[in-house]
Amino acid sequence: MNGKFVLGAEITRDRLDWGEMGWISRPADTQAKSICEIEVTLEPGFGHNFHKHPNQEEVIYVLAGEIEQWLETEKRTLKPGDSVFISPDVVHASFNVGTQTARLLVVLSPCVGDGGYELVDVSAEAPWNGLRQA
Amino acid sequence: MNGKFVLGAEITRDRLDWGEMGWISRPADTQAKSICEIEVTLEPGFGHNFHKHPNQEEVIYVLAGEIEQWLETEKRTLKPGDSVFISPDVVHASFNVGTQTARLLVVLSPCVGDGGYELVDVSAEAPWNGLRQA
Numbered sequence: 001m002n003g004k005f006v007l008g009a010e011i012t013r014d015r016l017d018w019g020e021m022g023w024i025s026r027p028a029d030t031q032a033k034s035i036c037e038i039e040v041t042l043e044p045g046f047g048h049n050f051h052k053h054p055n056q057e058e059v060i061y062v063l064a065g066e067i068e069q070w071l072e073t074e075k076r077t078l079k080p081g082d083s084v085f086i087s088p089d090v091v092h093a094s095f096n097v098g099t100q101t102a103r104l105l106v107v108l109s110p111c112v113g114d115g116g117y118e119l120v121d122v123s124a125e126a127p128w129n130g131l132r133q134a
Numbered sequence: 135m136n137g138k139f140v141l142g143a144e145i146t147r148d149r150l151d152w153g154e155m156g157w158i159s160r161p162a163d164t165q166a167k168s169i170c171e172i173e174v175t176l177e178p179g180f181g182h183n184f185h186k187h188p189n190q191e192e193v194i195y196v197l198a199g200e201i202e203q204w205l206e207t208e209k210r211t212l213k214p215g216d217s218v219f220i221s222p223d224v225v226h227a228s229f230n231v232g233t234q235t236a237r238l239l240v241v242l243s244p245c246v247g248d249g250g251y252e253l254v255d256v257s258a259e260a261p262w263n264g265l266r267q268a
Binding site for chain 1: 135165171173195208214215217221
């Protein structure tokens with residue numbers, strides 16, 4: 001494949017309990033090897049709890065709304081136009097603590113498997129399980 | 135480096151004749167190896183003429199405005215939420231033919247050199263130099 005136009009109206013969107021994942025690029029769709037890109041919507045009150053991607057870099061860019069973004073034990077509020085770069089195997093989390101739907105453009109690279117990414121959930125482990133109550 | 139928060143207000147922006155490049159991630163800033171990410175503004179009447187990146191995949195995502203996007207000899211109008219995946223060494227171009235500033239989120243991967251990307255301009259070569267007049 002030389003490339004592919006991916007129109008917003010035609011994106012495959014996986015509806016989940018906490019929002020939606022719209023696939024812009026992953027090996028199964030674009031034959032990408034390097035760029036796994038996802039338009040994520042995160043509903044108010046929901047989040048992606050502490051996790052890491054062992055072999056992938058990630059950039060999260062906020063398109064709309066507002067998120068509480070964690071990078072290891074550091075926390076920042078990110079608004080539209082803000083982003084975070086996360087090195088491989090570094091623990092992070094994103095929570096929508098606002099009142100409107102948050103929209104994020106997420107890139108993971110390089111791609112892993114057909115789905116494009118892999119994830120290790122550490123939300124039940126210390127210190128991650130106590131950070132937000134502290 | 136384990137990662138880096140990159141706030142929109144603090145991004146390094148290179149002002150060029152045709153718009154602006156705002157660096158979200160490149161080796162010099164985030165120590166990225168895989169994700170080179172740029173917020174590009176493209177003023178009406180301007181464009182990024184036909185070129186290719188020999189060893190990098192690219193995804194262009196439209197944040198605002200409207201562009202005439204070429205993928206080899208195929209042309210589409212892309213609006214906010216639309217995108218294009220471009221395989222390595224495949225010729226492409228983007229032109230702002232609308233009346234408002236276009237804003238694009240561009241990812242190139244993997245990173246090349248400190249600047250993050252490399253480019254071969256083919257705009258003076260056939261068939262690319264005659265496509266828009268055809």
